[in-house]
Amino acid sequence: MCELCGSTEELSEFEVSGRDDAKVTLCGVCKSQIESGELDETHFNCLNDAMWSESSAVKVLTFRLLNKLGRQDLVDMMYLEEDERSWAEAGVESDEDDGLVYKDANGVVLAQGDTVVITKDLDVKGTTFTAKRGTAVRNIALVRGNAELIEGRVNGVKIQILTKFLKKS
Numbered sequence: 001m002c003e004l005c006g007s008t009e010e011l012s013e014f015e016v017s018g019r020d021d022a023k024v025t026l027c028g029v030c031k032s033q034i035e036s037g038e039l040d041e042t043h044f045n046c047l048n049d050a051m052w053s054e055s056s057a058v059k060v061l062t063f064r065l066l067n068k069l070g071r072q073d074l075v076d077m078m079y080l081e082e083d084e085r086s087w088a089e090a091g092v093e094s095d096e097d098d099g100l101v102y103k104d105a106n107g108v109v110l111a112q113g114d115t116v117v118i119t120k121d122l123d124v125k126g127t128t129f130t131a132k133r134g135t136a137v138r139n140i141a142l143v144r145g146n147a148e149l150i151e152g153r154v155n156g157v158k159i160q161i162l163t164k165f166l167k168k169s
Contacts, residue, residue, distance in 0.1 A: 002027035003058045004065075005046040014061075018087050022057040034065070041069055051078050056087075063088035070141025070151045070158070072113055100147040108168045110150065113139050116166040124159055136169060137161070 001008045003024050010028030026034070033039050044065060051062045051074060059080055066075045080088060102110040105119055115138045122131040137152035149160050 001025070002030055003053065003055065004030050004050045004062070005043065016057045016061050016091075018060070018090055019057075022060070024055070024057050024061055034061075037068075039065065039069055044069060047071070048074065056081075056084050059084055060088040060091070064091045067092045067112075072139035072141060073153075076139070100142075100145075102142050102147050102150065102163060104166045104168050105164050106167055110140065110142070110163065110166075110168060112142050115169050116140055116150070116152070117169045118154075118161070118165060119167055120165045122161065122165060124154070124157065127155075127157055127159075129155055129157075131155075131159070131161070137166070 002011065003026065005027060007027035007029065011025055012028070012031060013023045014026045014031055014034065016022040016024055029043060033043065047062050047066055047069075050058055051066070053059055053062070059078070063075060063078060063080065066078075104110055104116060110116065115136055118131050118133055118135045118137065121133050124131055131154045135154055137154060139152070141151040143149035143151055143160060148163050150163060150166065151158060151160050153159070
């Protein structure tokens with residue numbers, strides 16, 4: 001069965017980069033999304049369980065996927081041995097090297113996992129609340145391909161925020 005989601009359909013091996021013979025059994029859905037880079041966060045809710053796997057290759061792949069999804073809360077909960085963590089982080093750096101520089105309203109450079117503060121009341125589309133000025137957003141994720149956006153959780157909802165309405169704290 002798929003070592004990430006548990007499906008038994010269209011199984012094949014997937015090689016986790018960075019080590020020889022580091023393979024994981026994946027279903028067709030997981031494998032196609034990983035290879036395309038377009039991850040469906042709903043499908044990958046299964047990573048909540050996969051992150052506790054005994055297999056180093058599964059843990060490393062889970063770490064990398066959670067980083068791509070911007071789920072820093074789950075990444076922080078993961079336990080990885082020192083060699084597993086360096087292996088996992090090596091793959092994340094190569095995946096996210098897009099050359100963009102993310103800056104807050106004051107021109108301070110932002111990085112993945114930083115904490116920022118909202119500088120203006122913002123209506124959040126698709127919800128019934130307003131993200132209030134002064135709200136801290138912890139463990140931000142950088143939106144790939146757009147240096148003007150970050151992702152973070154406000155009131156438990158994952159939202160995208162323009163960097164011009166943020167300052168690093």
